[in-house]
Amino acid sequence: MANLLLCTILVFFISHQLSLSEDSTVPSFAFSWVNNNDTFMAGSVATIIVKVIGNFDPAQLKHPFNPNISVNDRMGNSSYISGVSSNFGDNFGDWRISFIPIRTGLFNVLITDNHFNVFDSSLHFHVTPGFFIREI
Numbered sequence: 001m002a003n004l005l006l007c008t009i010l011v012f013f014i015s016h017q018l019s020l021s022e023d024s025t026v027p028s029f030a031f032s033w034v035n036n037n038d039t040f041m042a043g044s045v046a047t048i049i050v051k052v053i054g055n056f057d058p059a060q061l062k063h064p065f066n067p068n069i070s071v072n073d074r075m076g077n078s079s080y081i082s083g084v085s086s087n088f089g090d091n092f093g094d095w096r097i098s099f100i101p102i103r104t105g106l107f108n109v110l111i112t113d114n115h116f117n118v119f120d121s122s123l124h125f126h127v128t129p130g131f132f133i134r135e136i
Contacts, residue, residue: 027054029065031097031111031121038123040101042130046081048109048123050088050095063115064088069097070110080107101127 030051040046050065058064065088071080083100097111104127111121 026061026116027052027056029053029113029116029118029121031123033123033125034096039126039128041128042101042104044100044130045083045098046101046125048097048111050097052092052095056092061115065095065113065116067097067111067113067118069099070112071099071107073110079103081109101125103127104129 030053032049032051034047034049067086068075069081069084070076071078074080076084080103081099081101083098085098087094087096087098089095099109101107106124106126109123109125111123112118
């Protein structure tokens with residue numbers, strides 16, 4: 001009898017935990033570079049495509065999707081990138097994040113959004129030297 005009660009409690013606990021972890025109202029997101037191009041010239045525009053995975057109904061959510069963008073642990077505009085902008089309009093198939101790389105080298109961009117449990121989405125990118133225009 002005690003074993004049956006213990007098994008019942010264990011099954012209830014596991015099923016309750018599974019139902020808490022599978023919140024169907026919160027969509028997932030995938031990130032990739034436009035045309036899978038991860039190499040940019042300094043001063044050009046780098047664009048990340050945001051793909052919505054799952055059901056996404058903004059009317060049912062408390063917060064809009066508004067991710068933080070960090071490059072090499074520096075959030076937003078920094079000495080690495082400038083002109084950070086996003087397009088999260090009504091057309092979910094055309095969501096994008098854009099920025100202008102400033103420095104040359106290999107970098108990591110981290111995209112996070114606490115409300116949507118986006119914590120570890122990162123992409124690497126290379127920046128080559130750009131043209132320097134000097135006015136006379």
